[in-house]
Amino acid sequence: MFTILLIEDDQTLFQEIKDRLTQWSYEVHGIRDFSQVLQEYTAIKPDLVLIDIQLPKYDGFHWCRMIRSHSNVPIIFLSSRDHPTDMVMSMQLGADDYVQKPFHFDVLIAKIQAILRRVYNYSNDAVALKTWCGAAVDYEKNTVTAETGTVELTKNEILILKQLIEHKNKVVSREQLIRSLWDDERFVSDNTLTVNLNRLRKKLDEIDLGQYIETKVGLGYMAVEGVPS
Incomplete structure:
Protein backbone atom coordinates (compact mmCIF):
# COMPACT_ATOMS: atom_id res chain seq x y z
CA MET A 1 0.00 0.00 0.00
CA PHE A 2 1.33 3.41 -0.99
CA THR A 3 1.01 6.39 1.35
CA ILE A 4 -0.11 9.75 -0.04
CA LEU A 5 0.13 13.09 1.74
CA LEU A 6 -2.71 15.35 0.57
CA ILE A 7 -1.93 19.00 1.37
CA GLU A 8 -5.33 20.61 0.79
CA ASP A 9 -7.06 23.10 3.12
CA ASP A 10 -10.54 22.80 1.57
CA GLN A 11 -11.96 20.13 3.86
CA THR A 12 -14.81 19.19 1.54
CA LEU A 13 -12.45 18.63 -1.38
CA PHE A 14 -9.90 16.95 0.88
CA GLN A 15 -12.45 14.40 2.09
CA GLU A 16 -13.72 13.75 -1.44
CA ILE A 17 -10.22 13.10 -2.77
CA LYS A 18 -9.30 11.02 0.28
CA ASP A 19 -12.40 8.84 -0.09
CA ARG A 20 -11.69 8.19 -3.76
CA LEU A 21 -8.01 7.43 -3.17
CA THR A 22 -8.89 5.10 -0.31
CA GLN A 23 -11.12 3.14 -2.68
CA TRP A 24 -7.97 2.49 -4.71
CA SER A 25 -6.21 1.16 -1.57
CA TYR A 26 -4.03 4.22 -0.99
CA GLU A 27 -3.36 5.36 2.58
CA VAL A 28 -4.10 9.09 2.70
CA HIS A 29 -2.93 11.63 5.30
CA GLY A 30 -3.79 15.29 5.62
CA ILE A 31 -2.18 18.28 7.33
CA ARG A 32 -3.26 19.35 10.80
CA ASP A 33 -1.11 22.50 11.08
CA PHE A 34 -0.39 24.35 7.82
CA SER A 35 2.53 26.18 9.43
CA GLN A 36 4.23 22.83 10.11
CA VAL A 37 3.88 21.09 6.75
CA LEU A 38 7.51 20.01 6.51
CA GLN A 39 7.48 18.54 10.01
CA GLU A 40 4.31 16.57 9.28
CA TYR A 41 5.72 15.43 5.94
CA THR A 42 8.84 14.16 7.72
CA ALA A 43 6.75 12.27 10.28
CA ILE A 44 4.50 10.63 7.66
CA LYS A 45 7.19 9.85 5.05
CA PRO A 46 4.68 9.53 2.18
CA ASP A 47 5.38 7.84 -1.16
CA LEU A 48 3.73 10.73 -3.04
CA VAL A 49 2.55 14.26 -2.25
CA LEU A 50 -0.53 16.02 -3.67
CA ILE A 51 -0.38 19.73 -2.91
CA ASP A 52 -2.58 22.74 -3.60
CA ILE A 53 -0.98 26.08 -4.47
CA GLN A 54 -3.26 28.30 -2.38
CA LEU A 55 -2.76 27.34 1.26
CA PRO A 56 -2.89 29.11 4.64
CA LYS A 57 0.34 30.59 6.01
CA TYR A 58 2.60 29.75 3.03
CA ASP A 59 1.66 28.70 -0.50
CA GLY A 60 2.28 25.33 -2.10
CA PHE A 61 5.36 26.58 -3.93
CA HIS A 62 7.03 27.32 -0.59
CA TRP A 63 6.32 23.85 0.75
CA CYS A 64 7.33 22.18 -2.50
CA ARG A 65 10.66 23.98 -2.25
CA MET A 66 11.07 22.91 1.39
CA ILE A 67 10.18 19.27 0.69
CA ARG A 68 12.48 19.19 -2.35
CA SER A 69 15.38 20.37 -0.17
CA HIS A 70 14.95 17.15 1.86
CA SER A 71 13.51 14.58 -0.52
CA ASN A 72 12.91 13.50 -4.12
CA VAL A 73 9.41 12.23 -3.30
CA PRO A 74 6.99 12.55 -6.27
CA ILE A 75 4.92 15.75 -6.06
CA ILE A 76 1.75 16.58 -7.99
CA PHE A 77 0.25 20.07 -7.80
CA LEU A 78 -3.53 20.45 -7.72
CA SER A 79 -4.67 23.97 -8.51
CA SER A 80 -7.71 25.95 -9.60
CA ARG A 81 -5.39 28.69 -10.90
CA ASP A 82 -4.89 28.68 -14.66
CA HIS A 83 -1.85 30.94 -14.96
CA PRO A 84 0.79 29.34 -17.24
CA THR A 85 3.45 30.74 -14.91
CA ASP A 86 2.10 28.54 -12.10
CA MET A 87 2.71 25.40 -14.12
CA VAL A 88 6.17 26.62 -15.14
CA MET A 89 7.00 27.47 -11.54
CA SER A 90 5.85 24.06 -10.26
CA MET A 91 8.04 22.26 -12.82
CA GLN A 92 11.03 24.45 -12.02
CA LEU A 93 10.63 23.61 -8.33
CA GLY A 94 10.78 19.90 -9.15
CA ALA A 95 7.11 18.88 -9.25
CA ASP A 96 6.33 15.77 -11.29
CA ASP A 97 2.95 16.91 -12.63
CA TYR A 98 0.36 19.69 -12.46
CA VAL A 99 -3.38 18.93 -12.47
CA GLN A 100 -5.90 21.68 -13.13
CA LYS A 101 -9.07 21.85 -10.99
CA PRO A 102 -11.74 20.79 -11.61
CA PHE A 103 -10.35 17.49 -12.81
CA HIS A 104 -11.71 14.07 -13.74
CA PHE A 105 -10.75 11.76 -10.91
CA ASP A 106 -9.86 8.92 -13.28
CA VAL A 107 -7.25 11.19 -14.88
CA LEU A 108 -5.73 11.96 -11.46
CA ILE A 109 -5.62 8.28 -10.53
CA ALA A 110 -3.95 7.39 -13.83
CA LYS A 111 -1.32 10.07 -13.29
CA ILE A 112 -0.66 8.87 -9.74
CA GLN A 113 -0.31 5.26 -10.88
CA ALA A 114 2.03 6.22 -13.73
CA ILE A 115 4.31 8.21 -11.42
CA LEU A 116 4.38 5.50 -8.74
CA ARG A 117 5.24 2.83 -11.32
CA ARG A 118 8.03 4.96 -12.75
CA VAL A 119 9.56 6.09 -9.45
CA TYR A 120 9.24 2.87 -7.46
CA ASN A 121 9.54 0.36 -10.33
CA TYR A 122 6.05 -0.77 -9.35
CA SER A 123 4.35 -3.00 -11.88
CA ASN A 124 0.88 -4.36 -11.64
CA ASP A 125 -0.59 -5.99 -14.71
CA ALA A 126 -4.02 -5.75 -13.12
CA VAL A 127 -3.97 -1.94 -13.22
CA ALA A 128 -6.96 -1.02 -15.34
Missing part, protein backbone atom coordinates in the same frame (compact mmCIF):
# COMPACT_ATOMS: atom_id res chain seq x y z
CA LEU A 129 -6.17 2.64 -15.96
CA LYS A 130 -3.70 3.82 -18.58
CA THR A 131 -2.90 7.37 -19.64
CA TRP A 132 -2.84 8.39 -23.31
CA CYS A 133 -2.68 11.94 -24.62
CA GLY A 134 -3.64 13.23 -21.17
CA ALA A 135 -6.74 11.02 -21.02
CA ALA A 136 -7.48 8.07 -18.73
CA VAL A 137 -8.31 4.84 -20.52
CA ASP A 138 -10.15 2.36 -18.29
CA TYR A 139 -9.87 -1.14 -19.71
CA GLU A 140 -12.34 -2.55 -17.18
CA LYS A 141 -15.06 0.08 -17.54
CA ASN A 142 -14.47 0.46 -21.30
CA THR A 143 -14.25 4.24 -21.02
CA VAL A 144 -11.93 7.03 -22.10
CA THR A 145 -11.96 10.15 -19.95
CA ALA A 146 -10.37 13.43 -21.03
CA GLU A 147 -10.80 16.99 -19.82
CA THR A 148 -13.51 17.39 -22.46
CA GLY A 149 -15.63 14.48 -21.23
CA THR A 150 -16.03 10.70 -21.17
CA VAL A 151 -16.99 8.24 -23.89
CA GLU A 152 -18.02 4.61 -23.51
CA LEU A 153 -16.58 2.02 -25.88
CA THR A 154 -17.68 -1.45 -26.87
CA LYS A 155 -15.52 -4.42 -25.92
CA ASN A 156 -14.08 -4.65 -29.43
CA GLU A 157 -13.36 -0.93 -29.53
CA ILE A 158 -11.52 -0.96 -26.20
CA LEU A 159 -9.49 -4.00 -27.25
CA ILE A 160 -8.47 -2.27 -30.48
CA LEU A 161 -7.57 0.92 -28.60
CA LYS A 162 -5.59 -1.10 -26.05
CA GLN A 163 -3.50 -2.70 -28.79
CA LEU A 164 -2.80 0.68 -30.35
CA ILE A 165 -1.90 2.32 -27.04
CA GLU A 166 0.36 -0.56 -25.99
CA HIS A 167 2.29 0.12 -29.22
CA LYS A 168 1.83 3.89 -29.27
CA ASN A 169 3.79 5.81 -31.88
CA LYS A 170 4.32 2.54 -33.75
CA VAL A 171 2.30 1.17 -36.64
CA VAL A 172 0.06 -1.79 -35.81
CA SER A 173 -0.99 -3.76 -38.88
CA ARG A 174 -4.57 -4.78 -39.56
CA GLU A 175 -3.42 -8.39 -39.30
CA GLN A 176 -2.01 -7.76 -35.80
CA LEU A 177 -5.25 -6.15 -34.68
CA ILE A 178 -7.38 -8.97 -36.07
CA ARG A 179 -5.08 -11.57 -34.53
CA SER A 180 -5.22 -9.88 -31.11
CA LEU A 181 -9.01 -9.93 -31.20
CA TRP A 182 -8.98 -13.55 -32.34
CA ASP A 183 -6.74 -14.31 -29.34
CA ASP A 184 -9.50 -12.87 -27.20
CA GLU A 185 -11.79 -15.48 -28.79
CA ARG A 186 -13.72 -12.87 -30.77
CA PHE A 187 -14.58 -13.37 -34.43
CA VAL A 188 -13.36 -10.31 -36.32
CA SER A 189 -13.27 -10.09 -40.09
CA ASP A 190 -11.41 -7.43 -42.04
CA ASN A 191 -14.68 -5.57 -42.63
CA THR A 192 -15.64 -5.81 -38.95
CA LEU A 193 -12.29 -4.28 -38.01
CA THR A 194 -12.90 -1.33 -40.33
CA VAL A 195 -16.34 -0.73 -38.86
CA ASN A 196 -15.01 -0.86 -35.30
CA LEU A 197 -12.11 1.47 -36.06
CA ASN A 198 -14.44 4.01 -37.66
CA ARG A 199 -16.76 3.88 -34.66
CA LEU A 200 -13.80 4.18 -32.29
CA ARG A 201 -12.53 7.27 -34.09
CA LYS A 202 -15.99 8.84 -34.14
CA LYS A 203 -16.38 8.38 -30.38
CA LEU A 204 -12.90 9.71 -29.71
CA ASP A 205 -13.74 12.75 -31.85
CA GLU A 206 -16.37 13.64 -29.22
CA ILE A 207 -13.55 14.27 -26.71
CA ASP A 208 -11.09 15.67 -29.30
CA LEU A 209 -8.93 12.54 -29.46
CA GLY A 210 -9.93 11.03 -32.82
CA GLN A 211 -7.05 12.78 -34.59
CA TYR A 212 -4.58 10.80 -32.47
CA ILE A 213 -5.55 7.54 -34.20
CA GLU A 214 -3.78 7.72 -37.55
CA THR A 215 -4.19 5.55 -40.63
CA LYS A 216 -0.95 4.54 -42.31
CA VAL A 217 -2.06 3.58 -45.82
CA GLY A 218 -0.92 0.10 -46.74
CA LEU A 219 0.60 -0.46 -43.30
CA GLY A 220 -2.02 -0.19 -40.54
CA TYR A 221 -2.87 2.20 -37.71
CA MET A 222 -1.03 4.14 -35.03
CA ALA A 223 -2.00 5.73 -31.73
CA VAL A 224 0.00 8.94 -31.52
CA GLU A 225 1.29 10.24 -28.18
CA GLY A 226 2.05 13.88 -28.84
CA VAL A 227 1.33 16.03 -31.88
CA PRO A 228 -0.46 14.14 -34.67
CA SER A 229 1.21 14.25 -38.09
